[in-house]
Amino acid sequence: MRFDTVLIGGGLSSLVCGILLQREGKKCLMISAGQNALHFSSGAFGLLGCMPDGTPVDAPFEAFSALAPSHPYRKIGRTLCESYADAAVPFFASCGIPLQGFGRRNGFRLTASGSFKRAWLAFQDVPFFSSDDALDGKRALIVTLDGFLDFYPEMLSDGLRRRGVESRCVSVHLSCLDALRGGPGEMRSVGIARILNRETNWKQFGREVRALLDGEDLVIVPEVFGLEDRIVNEWIAEMIPAQVLYVGTMPPSVSGIRVQRLLKNAFIQAGGTFLMGDTACDPEWAPDGTVRCIHTANLGAPGIEADSFVYAGGHLFGRGIESHPDGFSDPVFGLDVVCDADRASWVERGFFQAQPYMGYGIGTDERFRGLKDGRTVENLYVAGAQLAGCNSLQEGSGAGVAVMSAMHIAADILKRTENVGE
Amino acid sequence: MSENSINHFEQCIKCTVCTAYCPVLGVNPAFPGPKQAGPDGERLRLKDKFYYDPSLKYCLNCKRCEVSCPSGVKIADIIQSARRRFNDDTPDLRDRVLANTDFMGKMARPFAPLVNKVVSLRPVKKVMDVMMDIEQERTFPKYRSKGFDAIFRSDFAPYQNRFPRHVAFFRGCSTEFQHPETGIAFVRLMNAVGIGVRLLDEKCCGVALMANGLWHHAEKNARHNVKVFSEAVAGGLPVVAVSSTCAFTMRDEYPGVLEVDNASVRESITLAEKFLFEQVDSGRVKLVFRKDYASRIAYHIPCHMEKLGWSIFTKELLQMAPSISLKVLDSNCCGMAGTYGFKKENYPYSQAIGRPLFEQIKSLSPDVVCCECETCKWQIEASTGYTVLNPVVILAEALDIEATCAANGGFVKA
Numbered sequence: 001m002r003f004d005t006v007l008i009g010g011g012l013s014s015l016v017c018g019i020l021l022q023r024e025g026k027k028c029l030m031i032s033a034g035q036n037a038l039h040f041s042s043g044a045f046g047l048l049g050c051m052p053d054g055t056p057v058d059a060p061f062e063a064f065s066a067l068a069p070s071h072p073y074r075k076i077g078r079t080l081c082e083s084y085a086d087a088a089v090p091f092f093a094s095c096g097i098p099l100q101g102f103g104r105r106n107g108f109r110l111t112a113s114g115s116f117k118r119a120w121l122a123f124q125d126v127p128f129f130s131s132d133d134a135l136d137g138k139r140a141l142i143v144t145l146d147g148f149l150d151f152y153p154e155m156l157s158d159g160l161r162r163r164g165v166e167s168r169c170v171s172v173h174l175s176c177l178d179a180l181r182g183g184p185g186e187m188r189s190v191g192i193a194r195i196l197n198r199e200t201n202w203k204q205f206g207r208e209v210r211a212l213l214d215g216e217d218l219v220i221v222p223e224v225f226g227l228e229d230r231i232v233n234e235w236i237a238e239m240i241p242a243q244v245l246y247v248g249t250m251p252p253s254v255s256g257i258r259v260q261r262l263l264k265n266a267f268i269q270a271g272g273t274f275l276m277g278d279t280a281c282d283p284e285w286a287p288d289g290t291v292r293c294i295h296t297a298n299l300g301a302p303g304i305e306a307d308s309f310v311y312a313g314g315h316l317f318g319r320g321i322e323s324h325p326d327g328f329s330d331p332v333f334g335l336d337v338v339c340d341a342d343r344a345s346w347v348e349r350g351f352f353q354a355q356p357y358m359g360y361g362i363g364t365d366e367r368f369r370g371l372k373d374g375r376t377v378e379n380l381y382v383a384g385a386q387l388a389g390c391n392s393l394q395e396g397s398g399a400g401v402a403v404m405s406a407m408h409i410a411a412d413i414l415k416r417t418e419n420v421g422e
Numbered sequence: 423m424s425e426n427s428i429n430h431f432e433q434c435i436k437c438t439v440c441t442a443y444c445p446v447l448g449v450n451p452a453f454p455g456p457k458q459a460g461p462d463g464e465r466l467r468l469k470d471k472f473y474y475d476p477s478l479k480y481c482l483n484c485k486r487c488e489v490s491c492p493s494g495v496k497i498a499d500i501i502q503s504a505r506r507r508f509n510d511d512t513p514d515l516r517d518r519v520l521a522n523t524d525f526m527g528k529m530a531r532p533f534a535p536l537v538n539k540v541v542s543l544r545p546v547k548k549v550m551d552v553m554m555d556i557e558q559e560r561t562f563p564k565y566r567s568k569g570f571d572a573i574f575r576s577d578f579a580p581y582q583n584r585f586p587r588h589v590a591f592f593r594g595c596s597t598e599f600q601h602p603e604t605g606i607a608f609v610r611l612m613n614a615v616g617i618g619v620r621l622l623d624e625k626c627c628g629v630a631l632m633a634n635g636l637w638h639h640a641e642k643n644a645r646h647n648v649k650v651f652s653e654a655v656a657g658g659l660p661v662v663a664v665s666s667t668c669a670f671t672m673r674d675e676y677p678g679v680l681e682v683d684n685a686s687v688r689e690s691i692t693l694a695e696k697f698l699f700e701q702v703d704s705g706r707v708k709l710v711f712r713k714d715y716a717s718r719i720a721y722h723i724p725c726h727m728e729k730l731g732w733s734i735f736t737k738e739l740l741q742m743a744p745s746i747s748l749k750v751l752d753s754n755c756c757g758m759a760g761t762y763g764f765k766k767e768n769y770p771y772s773q774a775i776g777r778p779l780f781e782q783i784k785s786l787s788p789d790v791v792c793c794e795c796e797t798c799k800w801q802i803e804a805s806t807g808y809t810v811l812n813p814v815v816i817l818a819e820a821l822d823i824e825a826t827c828a829a830n831g832g833f834v835k836a
Binding site for chain 1: 435437438439441442443447448451452453454455457458475477488489490491492493494689700703704728729730731732734737738750753
C-alpha cells in the first residue's frame with residue numbers, strides 16, 4: 001500500500017497537517033491509536049500564555065524572541081508564525097469551526113474556577129474577552145443541573161467574587177435527566193449533552209433558566225450543549241434575556257469532541273484515509289536512513305510506504321513518548337528524546353510548579369525532521385506535543401505549537417515535492 | 423505492564439473518553455457504561471464477586487470503547503471476561519435457541535420452507551414474544567433447504583484441485599444456513615483469480631454462544647476451530663472468512679475472552695477483503711471489472727470491522743471498480759449486535775442505537791448498502807428497507823469474470 005504521506009496520531013496537529021496536504025492533492029493516511037487531547041479541550045487554543053519563567057504574555061508574537069532557540073516557534077521564526085496565525089482562522093472556518101480571537105494579542109477565557117486565562121483563539125461558544133475585566137461589576141446567575149458532579153458553581157462564584165462579580169448559584173432539575181441521574185452510570189457532560197440535544201429538552205432548560213433569572217446580566221452554564229451542532233447553544237442564548245456564557249466542565253469536553261469530529265470529517269471529505277484504533281509499529285528503513293515503510297498492529301504484514309511521514313503521536317498521555325525508570329524513549333521510530341539524564345531532575349517538588357518532564361520531547365532539526373542518534377531522518381517530521389523544546393502546560397502553548405508545527409511541516413512537504421517535480 | 427496481565431485495567435487513567443463513544447450509554451441508562459463496567463468495576467470484582475453487576479449484560483460488545491481508548495485498555499474484554507467469570511445465571515431456553523446458530527440451522531434445514539413460514543406468522547411471533555421474550559417485531563432470517571456446504575460439494579468441489587494454490591474457507595453459520603450466495607460469490611471470486619477453495623471441518627465461531635452465556639460450549643468450539651486451523655495453516659492455507667464478526671471473534675475473542683491460545687494461527691485468520699486486497703496489492707492477482715456495472719453503494723462499517731481496522735481493504739477494493747460510487751457511512755453501530763437485538767428487553771435500545779445510521783441511509787438513498795456482517799444486514803434491511811450485500815457479493819457481481827479468469831489463469835464453472 002502506498003501513500004504520499006502517512007501521519008501517525010489523530011489529534012489537532014496531525015489533522016491540521018493532514019487536511020492541508022490532502023487538500024493539495026496529496027494522498028494521506030492517518031493512523032490514530034485511540035482518541036486524543038481534543039477530548040480534554042478547554043474550548044480555546046493557547047499560543048503563548050506565559051513565558052517559561054511564568055511571566056504572563058499579552059503579545060505572544062513579540063515575546064517569541066525571548067524564547068530559547070530550540071523552542072518550536074523560534075525554529076519557524078516570527079514572520080512565518082504570524083502568517084500561519086493569519087491562515088489559521090480561515091482554515092478552521094473552512095472545516096466548519098469558526099474561531100474568535102483578538103488578532104496578534106491574547107484574549108482571556110473564563111475558566112470553571114472563575115479565573116481568566118490567556119488564550120489565542122477560542123471556539124465560538126466559549127466566553128472569550130479582550131481583557132480580564134470584561135465582566136467586572138456585572139451580576140451573574142450560575143446554573144448547574146441536579147446530580148451533575150463535573151461542574152462546581154460555588155468555586156466559579158468564589159473566583160468571580162474576587163473580580164467584583166457578584167453571583168447566585170442555582171441548580172435546575174430537568175426531568176429528562178432523571179433516568180441518567182437514577183442510573184448506575186456516571187452523569188458526565190457528554191451523556192447529558194446527548195439528551196439535551198433534543199429540542200424539547202434544551203427548551204425545557206431554557207424556560208427553567210428564564211424563570212429563575214432575577215435581573216442578572218449574565219447566565220453561566222456548564223458546557224453540556226452542542227455536541228452535534230453548536231447552534232443549540234445559540235438557540236438557548238436567544239431564549240434567555242441575559243448574556244449566556246458556556247463554561248467548560250470536567251472531561252470529556254463537549255466542544256472539543258465536536259471540533260475533533262469536524263476536523264476528522266474535513267480530512268475524510270478531502271479524500272484522506274483514517275485508521276481509528278490502530279497503532280503504528282515496526283518501521284522499515286531505507287539504506288540512506290530514511291523511513292521506507294511502516295506497519296500497523298491491525299493491518300499486519302503489508303507495509304505502508306510513503307514519501308514522507310508525519311509523527312504527531314502526542315506526549316506522555318498519548319504515548320508519543322514513553323518513560324522508563326532510566327529515561328524516555330520514542331516507542332515507534334526510536335528517535336532521540338531530549339530529556340534530563342538525571343532522574344532526580346525530571347520533576348519539581350511543588351505540584352503547581354513547571355514540571356521539567358512536560359518539556360521533554362523528540363529532538364528535531366530546524367524543519368522539524370526527527371533526529372535519530374543525532375542524525376536527521378530526511379523524510380520523518382515530528383509535530384505537536386511530541387516536539388522537544390517547549391513546556392506547553394506551563395506556557396499555555398499546546399495548541400499553538402500543534403497548529404504552527406503542522407502548518408510548517410505541510411508547507412515543507414509541499415515545497416519539497418514541488419522541487420522534485422521541477 | 424503486559425496487555426494480557428490480569429491487572430491490565432490499571433492502564434485506565436479515568437479519562438472518560440470511552441463513555442463518549444459507547445452506543446448503549448446514549449440510550450439505556452441502566453447500563454453503567456464502559457469505564458465503570460470495565461476497569462472501574464474490575465478492581466472491585468477482584469476483591470469480591472459480590473460487586474459483579476448483572477447490568478453488564480447490556481454491553482453490546484461492539485468494542486467501540488476499545489477503539490477510542492487512548493491508553494490501550496481492553497475495556498470490552500474486561501466486561502465480557504467478567505460476565506464469563508462471575509455471572510452464574512443459567513441461560514434460559516430463549517438464550518439457548520438464539521445462541522446455537524449451527525444447531526438450530528441443522529434442525530431447521532430439512533423443514534426450511536415450513537419453519538420460515540411458521541416463524542414469520544404473526545400469531546407465532548406473538549407467542550414467541552410472550553413465552554420466550556423474543557421480540558415480535560423481529561423477523562428471523564430465512565433458512566435455506568440446501569446449505570452452502572451441499573451446494574459447494576455438488577457444484578464447485580469437483581474442480582478445486584485444478585488450481586495451483588488454495589485457501590481454507592471459514593464459511594460461518596449465516597453462509598451455511600441463510601446466505602449461501604455469499605459463499606458462492608466467494609468461491610467464484612477466488613476461482614476467477616486462480617485460487618482454489620477448500621472447506622474446513624469448522625464449528626460455529628462461538629460469538630452467539632458467548633453473548634448468551636454458553637461459555638463452555640464456546641470454548642469447546644474455539645479449541646476445535648484452532649485445531650482445525652492449525653492443520654490448514656500447516657498445509658500452507660490461510661483461513662479466510664466472509665463475516666467480519668467470525669474473523670474478529672476467532673482472532674481476538676478466543677485469546678482475549680475465552681483464554682484459548684490461538685497464537686499459532688491468529689495471523690493466518692483473515693477476511694476475504696483483506697486477503698484479496700493483499701493479493702492485488704502484491705501484484706499476484708489482477709481484477710478486471712465490468713464496464714456495464716454501475717452502482718451507488720453506501721458502505722456501513724460493522725463495529726467488529728472497525729475493531730479489526732480492516733475497512734480500508736474493502737474501500738480500496740470497491741473503489742477499484744470504475745463505475746461504483748462509494749459513500750462510507752458515518753461510524754455508527756446498527757444496534758443489532760448479533761442476538762442482542764432479537765431479545766425483547768433490548769429491542770427498543772437496539773432500534774434507538776441504530777437510528778442515526780438508518781436515517782443516514784434513507785437520506786442517501788443508495789442502490790445498495792454494503793457491509794461484512796450478516797446481523798448488521800438483517801437489522802439494516804428490516805429497519806430501512808434497503809438491500810444489504812456482503813462486499814464479496816458486490817465484487818463478484820462487479821467483476822468481469824471471464825476477463826479476470828483470463829488475466830489470472832482462473833476458471834469459473836458457468
